[in-house]
Amino acid sequence: MEEKVLEILEEYCEEALTYEGDNMMEEGIIDSFTVINIVSELEDAFDIEIDAKYVVAENFKNKEAILELVGRLLED
């Protein structure tokens, strides 16, 4: 799972892979267009539905948070 998520991040926002902070959305590393594309790719890749309620700064603060979100949704 991790490999695929990182592959998607590499395609849409390479900077996210090396980002070490915890506020990717508010620091402008990842914008709303990129978030939408990443969400769409994650939904297709893992056959999950990422509801709008999960699209908050907390779940996209860095790559670890995105991995955790996907993991959580796969468990549900």
Next chain:
Amino acid sequence: MQFLSGGFVILWVITFALYYLLPSKCQWMLLAVMSGLFYVAGMGSGPLALGIIVTALSTYVCGRLLAENLAAQKEALSHCTDKEEKKAVKSAYEKRRKRLQILHFVLNLGILLCGKYMSAILPFLREGRLLSPVSDAFFSRIVMPLGVSFYTLTAIGYVVDVGREQCEAQENPLKLFLYLAYFPAITQGPFHRYEKMRAEFAREHVFDYGRLASGVQRFVWGAFKKLVIADRLGIFVGNVFDGGRTQITGGIYAVAVIFYMLQLYADFSGYMDMALGVSETFDIALPENFKRPYFSTSVAEFWRRWHITLGAWFKDYVMFSFVMSDAGRKLGKAAKKRFPNLGKHVTALAGTMLVWLFTGLWHGRTVSYLLWGVYYGIIMCLSLVLEPCYASWREKLHIREGRVWSFVRMARTWLIVFAADILIRTGSLAQAGEVYLAIPGRLGIAATIGTLTDYGLGRYAFLLLLFACGLWLFVSICEERGMDVRKRLSALPLPFRWGCYYAVALLLIITGIYGGSYDTAAFLYQSF
């Protein structure tokens, strides 16, 4: 009640004095009562405040029902054993939540639309003879409730947040009323979020002289931008666009549009400085709404720095809600199948267009505003689609990143905003067309310089504007470089510090544009 009126200053001083005398548990109650008084005074009479009461009550009830639904769903899910059963239970409860939310949106958006658009729709209804005398009299009496555009969206945001489980539903209706009607923010925002404001109101607030000084400084700076800059620029702009003159040169039109861009910014950011300054004296932090937008190197960045909280609202509650809905997903999947390369962007593009259509309609009720929204939507979509090409174009043209290139990009952003502002300031498509043609067609530089002082501003007024805008630019550059100007000012030796205070206060008193009874012109964004 305007911020720059004696009535408001009295309300502010009384609230401030009582606020720090009261026990911390009661401070929010005082703010709620004063917000109610401010609202009634602003509307002119009690019954006219009915709109906000209906919104507050419906939002409170909807929030509580959503919370009950979520609790019942949790309970029902705890009895489910397999995945399919869980899915069915979730879906059933979700449907009920959606129905509740739709009911709330219809009611409150109905109030917003009636208040905002009734005066625009009435002439058409009369022309089509669709109104009886009784209904005509009834609809003619509908007035736009104060701050309806702001508190309606704030209320909808709260209901969505409760449904998304991003916040707990408020149990106390008066606390919810305070969230919606908090008087420094009710007329023009900023759009605050419930969870952050709930925590702000619940905190203990202790008097602090430094905070009071900082809040008052910010209020005075906002008043300076409004009275010395915005209202002075407004004289020239008004004379050009509303003066009924003919034979205006393209150069005068260009100057008027640039002045309008600055007027809008000084007026709205000045209001925000005043709102945030007043709130700071109560130790309540409101979100920032401007971040020096004219330093932006792209339109997307401009809109991340201009009216920040409105953009964030539309992004969170319109764009993401649409893109992550069943309709948005279906659209995305179909587009990906049909256009493998571009298809992946289709939902984001559709969401962007939707957001800009709503933003246009939110700002005004004319075709010009709708076109203004479409214009920005197309530019945003183009920048998204063309972004991968930019790097290769720069390489081919041997353009190096640096200060010059940044300035070129900034100038390009100004030009795009300039073209958009013509649409909204002229008020009619015919006049906008005349300005678009006149600027390049009959620029008339010599005639422009010769007639510059014929539009309400004399030579000294121009010099004063130059000085005030220079001061504003200086402060903006300092802030852009990360300096906290107010903190720096507070650290100056006493004579210098008070010298600065007196200078700005004197400028404000002597050169501010005041009305006949020392009142001020209405804020531009109040009409949006």
